[in-house]
Amino acid sequence: MTAPQDPETSFPGPPRPETPADGPTGSSAAPAEATGGAPEDPLRLVFAVFNEIGIVDQLASTRFTRVLPDGLQLSMFTVLNHFARLGGERTPLELARAFQVSKGTMTHTLQRLEARGLVAIRPHGSDRRSKIVSLTEAGRQTREAAIEALRPEAERLTALIDPQALADLLPGLRRLRETLDRAREGEPPPR
Amino acid sequence: MTAPQDPETSFPGPPRPETPADGPTGSSAAPAEATGGAPEDPLRLVFAVFNEIGIVDQLASTRFTRVLPDGLQLSMFTVLNHFARLGGERTPLELARAFQVSKGTMTHTLQRLEARGLVAIRPHGSDRRSKIVSLTEAGRQTREAAIEALRPEAERLTALIDPQALADLLPGLRRLRETLDRAREGEPPPR
DNA sequence: TGACCTTGGTTCGGTGTCGAACCATACTGT
DNA sequence: ACAGTATGGTTCGACACCGAACCAAGGTCA
Numbered sequence: 001m002t003a004p005q006d007p008e009t010s011f012p013g014p015p016r017p018e019t020p021a022d023g024p025t026g027s028s029a030a031p032a033e034a035t036g037g038a039p040e041d042p043l044r045l046v047f048a049v050f051n052e053i054g055i056v057d058q059l060a061s062t063r064f065t066r067v068l069p070d071g072l073q074l075s076m077f078t079v080l081n082h083f084a085r086l087g088g089e090r091t092p093l094e095l096a097r098a099f100q101v102s103k104g105t106m107t108h109t110l111q112r113l114e115a116r117g118l119v120a121i122r123p124h125g126s127d128r129r130s131k132i133v134s135l136t137e138a139g140r141q142t143r144e145a146a147i148e149a150l151r152p153e154a155e156r157l158t159a160l161i162d163p164q165a166l167a168d169l170l171p172g173l174r175r176l177r178e179t180l181d182r183a184r185e186g187e188p189p190p191r
Numbered sequence: 192m193t194a195p196q197d198p199e200t201s202f203p204g205p206p207r208p209e210t211p212a213d214g215p216t217g218s219s220a221a222p223a224e225a226t227g228g229a230p231e232d233p234l235r236l237v238f239a240v241f242n243e244i245g246i247v248d249q250l251a252s253t254r255f256t257r258v259l260p261d262g263l264q265l266s267m268f269t270v271l272n273h274f275a276r277l278g279g280e281r282t283p284l285e286l287a288r289a290f291q292v293s294k295g296t297m298t299h300t301l302q303r304l305e306a307r308g309l310v311a312i313r314p315h316g317s318d319r320r321s322k323i324v325s326l327t328e329a330g331r332q333t334r335e336a337a338i339e340a341l342r343p344e345a346e347r348l349t350a351l352i353d354p355q356a357l358a359d360l361l362p363g364l365r366r367l368r369e370t371l372d373r374a375r376e377g378e379p380p381p382r
Numbered sequence: 383t384g385a386c387c388t389t390g391g392t393t394c395g396g397t398g399t400c401g402a403a404c405c406a407t408a409c410t411g412t
Numbered sequence: 413a414c415a416g417t418a419t420g421g422t423t424c425g426a427c428a429c430c431g432a433a434c435c436a437a438g439g440t441c442a
Contacts, residue, residue: 042349043342049357050251051269052364055291057248059371060241062430065397075398078242093420100246105399107422112397129407129420151234158233160370166240169363172356173243179351180250253400256427266428284390296429298392303427320390320437 069149072142075101075109080118080143083135091130100181118142260340263333266292266300271309271334274326282321291372309333 065074079095090098096106110133113119118139124130135143158166256265270286281289287297301324304310309330315321326334349357 042354043338043345045354045357045361046345046348047341049361049364050248050255052361052368053244053248054252056364056368056371057241057244058291058429059368061245063371064241065430071397073397091420100249101398102400103421104401104423108398111422124420127408127420129405131421147234150238154234154237157237157371157374160374161367163233163236165363165366166236169360169367170236170240170243172360173240173247175356176352176360177243177247177250180247180254180348183348183351249399256400262426264427282390292428293430294391295393295431299428302392315390318390318438320435322391 064150064153067149067153069142069145072146073112075099075105076113076116076118077143077146079109079113080135080139080146083119084140084143089132089134091124091132093130095133113139116142255341255344258340258344260333260336263337264303266296267304267307267309268334268337270300270304271326271330271337274310275331275334280323280325282315282323284321286324304330307333 061074068074068077078099082095082098083090092106092110093103095110096103099106101109110119110121114121116138117136120134120136121131122134124132252265259265259268269290273286273289274281283297283301284294286301287294290297292300301310301312305312307329308327311325311327312322313325315323
């Protein structure tokens, strides 16, 4: 009873023409070839996809955040995990780029992590504008604990979702992310 | 040069085991049945998927928000669009559920929309605890304008992405959203 | 009828994020 | 050498969102 969630949810769609069913919405003859399931209006498609993505992200995020130990936030956990998995050290800017967030956002996240002693930040030797961030032992442990806290939740999901379906989604999502990222180039150099 | 974005990005994953590559996850010693691409560690899969989804959502949202007319926010636009597409009237709670946001969040969004005269809110006749929200003419026009503002952006994307790929993603995302939503039942009655 | 629970909305405090403005330290070219 | 520009970080003001506390009006049931 919790999800009325009408089928034709929220996001855009073409101005007026209530989609009859799907028949080539009168509107100008299908622009491209009848690619089998080629949706009449690409606009609508784009919005539908991003709409679903937005909701999924929200549901999943709050879900995971809720079970994270302490007040550990997803953003913090993500950074810890990055270090634990890939090792080494990074500058704040590198991290910001890796997670696709603004410099300001990363500054904030790092400040919180440092305040908790989960990462160490020291000045960069050669370039004095920069800094170097590294994982502390406490950070490593916290990350370990977080993983364990997350595991049951993730397992509950895989029990409901069918891993194969997720696996099938992954490549497409990755390409989408890459495209979106690439499309962002050329305009905002800093970020 | 804007996206180092290491392949094995951010999100969890099992404690140590550096993922070899990924593809259909060669790792055959799958714990369960060899479901073809059954990923060794479901944990990792889950996180990888949600990680991608999170980034895509973020990139797409800021992208769309940036071109929205006035200071119209995605959250507001989404509500306007919902009304324009489906017609009728709704109570705040119905809207909150349709968009999967908390009651408080919807209250906030509606207050902003009302302040701009884009929706009208009147008391519900029979149930005096409730209210009824409807789209105003100004709201309809604003939504129309927003769609036009969004169109070029969306078209730029469909030029880069291949609509078919998006279309292929949609069903899976929908199911994921539905599952996540359903999984949320039983616990938090209000939201 | 009256106590108790449920349900629709609002308010409040805390978090993440963005974008723009701002510093300080590199780097470049003339 | 020195202005001019680029680059790494921080700060600030807006938003959206969540979750918990709170209110008011609706039900329930004995």
